[in-house]
Amino acid sequence: MAPSAESAQADGPDTDTETDDAALLPAPQPSCCPGLCSARWGLAVVLHITLFMVYALRVNLSMAIVAMTNATHPSNQANVSVEVCSNRSHAWSNGSHPAFAHGAPVYDWSAKTQGVILSSFFYGYIFTQMLGGYWAGTLGGKVVLGCGLFLTSALTLFVPLAAKLGVVYLIGLQVLLGLAEGVIFPAQYTLWAKWAPPMERSRLMNIADAGCTFGTFLTYLVAGFICQCLGWPYVFYIFGGIGCVWSMFWFLLVYEDPACHPCISARERDYIVSSLASQGCSHGWSLPLKAMARSLPLWAIVVACFCTDWLFYTLLTSMPTYMNNVLHFNIQENGLLSALPYVGNGLGHILSGLLADLLLSRHVLSTAAVRKLFSAVGMLLPGAFLVAVSYIGCNYTAAVAFLTLSLTVNSTTGAGLSINHIDIAPRYAGFLLGITNTFGIIAGIIAPTAVGFLTSQDLVTGWRNVFFLSAGIDLFGLLFYVAFGNGTIQDWAKEDVANQ
Numbered sequence: 031m032a033p034s035a036e037s038a039q040a041d042g043p044d045t046d047t048e049t050d051d052a053a054l055l056p057a058p059q060p061s062c063c064p065g066l067c068s069a070r071w072g073l074a075v076v077l078h079i080t081l082f083m084v085y086a087l088r089v090n091l092s093m094a095i096v097a098m099t100n101a102t103h104p105s106n107q108a109n110v111s112v113e114v115c116s117n118r119s120h121a122w123s124n125g126s127h128p129a130f131a132h133g134a135p136v137y138d139w140s141a142k143t144q145g146v147i148l149s150s151f152f153y154g155y156i157f158t159q160m161l162g163g164y165w166a167g168t169l170g171g172k173v174v175l176g177c178g179l180f181l182t183s184a185l186t187l188f189v190p191l192a193a194k195l196g197v198v199y200l201i202g203l204q205v206l207l208g209l210a211e212g213v214i215f216p217a218q219y220t221l222w223a224k225w226a227p228p229m230e231r232s233r234l235m236n237i238a239d240a241g242c243t244f245g246t247f248l249t250y251l252v253a254g255f256i257c258q259c260l261g262w263p264y265v266f267y268i269f270g271g272i273g274c275v276w277s278m279f280w281f282l283l284v285y286e287d288p289a290c291h292p293c294i295s296a297r298e299r300d301y302i303v304s305s306l307a308s309q310g311c312s313h314g315w316s317l318p319l320k321a322m323a324r325s326l327p328l329w330a331i332v333v334a335c336f337c338t339d340w341l342f343y344t345l346l347t348s349m350p351t352y353m354n355n356v357l358h359f360n361i362q363e364n365g366l367l368s369a370l371p372y373v374g375n376g377l378g379h380i381l382s383g384l385l386a387d388l389l390l391s392r393h394v395l396s397t398a399a400v401r402k403l404f405s406a407v408g409m410l411l412p413g414a415f416l417v418a419v420s421y422i423g424c425n426y427t428a429a430v431a432f433l434t435l436s437l438t439v440n441s442t443t444g445a446g447l448s449i450n451h452i453d454i455a456p457r458y459a460g461f462l463l464g465i466t467n468t469f470g471i472i473a474g475i476i477a478p479t480a481v482g483f484l485t486s487q488d489l490v491t492g493w494r495n496v497f498f499l500s501a502g503i504d505l506f507g508l509l510f511y512v513a514f515g516n517g518t519i520q521d522w523a524k525e526d527v528a529n530q
Contacts, residue, residue: 069285069294070225070302074237076283077218080179081241083273084214086249087186090265091204092148093253096354097262098193099139134261135194143197144351145482150201152475154208156468162213163464164317166220171460175217176280181210183273190263215467220460223452224287227305229391231452232400232445236383239444240376243437247372306456308519317461321522327454328462330514332469334447337507338409338440339470341416341500344477345371345437348496351481356489357426370430374438382408386445397453397517405446405515409508412436413501420494447511454516455523473503 139147166174185207192203218238226234253265285291288299322328349371382404389395395403415436422428451462480499485492 068298069288069291070227070230070234070298073221073225073284074234076280077221077238078241078244079276080175080280081214081218081238082245082248083241083269083276084179084182084211085242085245086269087182087207087273088151088211089246089249090186090253090269091151091189092348093250094257094262094265095139095144095148096351097134097257098137099144134257134263137193137197139197141351141486142482145479147197147200147204148348149475149478150204151208151211152471154205154210155212156208156471156475158209158212159216159467159471160461160464163216163220163458163461165213166217166460167458170286171217171220171224172281172284172286174213175221176277176284178210178213178217179280180274180277182207182214183270183277185210186266186270186273189266189270212467212471216460216464218460219451219463221284221286223456223459224306225302226452227302229305229387231449232386232390233380233383235449235452236379236386236444239448240379243372243376243379243441247370247376250372317458318522321520322458322462322465325454325520325522326514327450327516327520328465330511330516331447331450331454331462332466334405334409334507334511334515335466335470336473337503337510338405338443338447340473340477340503341409341412341436342440343470343474344481344496344500345433348478348481349433351485352493355485356493357424357429371434371437374434375441378438378441379444382442382445398515399517401446401450401453401517402512402515403446404442404444405511406508408440408443408446409504409511412440413504415439416497417501420497447515450515450517454518454520456519457523 162174162178185203188203189200192199222231222235222238249269256262256265256268288294288302291299386400386404389400390397412435415432419429419432419436422432451466452459455462477500481496484495484499
């Protein structure tokens with residue numbers, strides 16, 4: 031996939047060091063504080079738990095909104111196709127809702143209103159992406175990420191109150207939640223630019239990122255039972271409270287870089303520092319914005335992120351609604367089956383990271399070829415699985431199987447385009463993630479709203495159109511990324527360029 035000349039360049043960050051540094055690279059991996067005994071792997075575990083909490087806080091409304099809303103609202107039942115699946119859940123068919131037994135309020139929100147509520151998070155999330163990357167590059171990733179996590183957790187506690195006050199208040203709170211959480215992922219990339227050796231980058235970052243999908247899994251799994259047993263407000267009280275507590279541990283356990291860590295061994299510190307020597311230090315206050323705007327490899331990541339995030343956010347925010355309105359699973363079944371695809375996604379993140387680093391360390395493929403290969407698998411196959419879902423009718427087992435496969439295989443983009451920022455510009459990794467995430471979030475804003483619009487008239491035809499649209503957008507993004515993606519440090523990222 032990549033030009034042959036790039037194979038020699040792609041490993042440049044690992045072979046351009048002096049002889050002494052090069053001698054350090056292969057040796058420490060088996061003997062330099064392996065596994066959880068090393069500081070860098072400890073950071074991966076802490077970030078895994080942190081991102082677990084971040085996504086638990088993000089998707090709790092996607093699950094709880096099924097219990098919060100009146101399933102008999104006319105717009106939720108209008109013009110349903112004759113092909114729609116028969117109602118499997120008797121508790122729902124007679125209009126009763128087991129989650130209401132504990133006095134939790136029920137709101138008369140249409141499908142369009144629910145789509146706007148679910149997408150409103152991204153109205154705020156989009157504004158702090160680049161700011162988060164910039165702040166992390168100047169103030170430090172630890173402080174920025176920790177503050178974002180605490181604010182997100184604290185604001186989550188107020189969701190039941192905002193819903194009681196009205197839709198406008200809930201939308202406003204969702205915007206604030208997005209603003210707080212928007213700094214977290216750019217700050218994470220800034221930390222990894224200081225901690226992850228190039229030959230371990232895929233596995234470390236994917237172990238951390240797997241927390242996102244396992245957090246989604248647990249939330250979907252547990253939230254249904256909380257709604258049933260305690261009432262939907264406790265979904266927000268429980269996860270918000272746990273997030274506040276964990277944010278305190280974050281500040282105690284994480285250090286900005288190896289030089290700041292009090293317990294890291296000298297050997298591990300020297301190994302990390304020497305392996306990252308060629309990428310330079312943090313960007314400081316100036317940024318080469320013009321050079322970034324002209325960079326095709328960066329635009330390749332931007333376009334691909336928009337397209338794959340469209341598919342991902344469609345499933346993330348709307349799968350419980352599909353399980354309820356089309357397949358008619360009750361809220362406990364809904365939670366379990368909506369969670370199932372994220373088990374595969376989390377495991378896929380970890381395995382793809384290990385495999386990508388193996389291919390790079392053995393020089394089987396160049397960095398660009400590895401990123402494009404894993405992106406191709408993670409974008410092409412999920413689209414095909416979604417198209418298949420739209421034609422299987424009411425085969426519940428096949429629907430869940432294809433949705434599970436779609437999100438499982440999508441995880442391989444974690445070893446592809448999702449970490450390509452650090453390959454092409456490690457000094458600006460957090461800021462670049464902010465740029466690409468901004469475009470990905472635009473997809474996150476549009477996708478749930480589009481789902482609400484497309485499915486508001488005819489459920490079966492509407493969801494078929496949703497899946498076809500997601501697959502087509504994903505395919506376009508893959509073709510653009512394969513054509514223009516790169517795996518080497520760009521010239522504008524090798525030294526300070528005036529921000530003009």
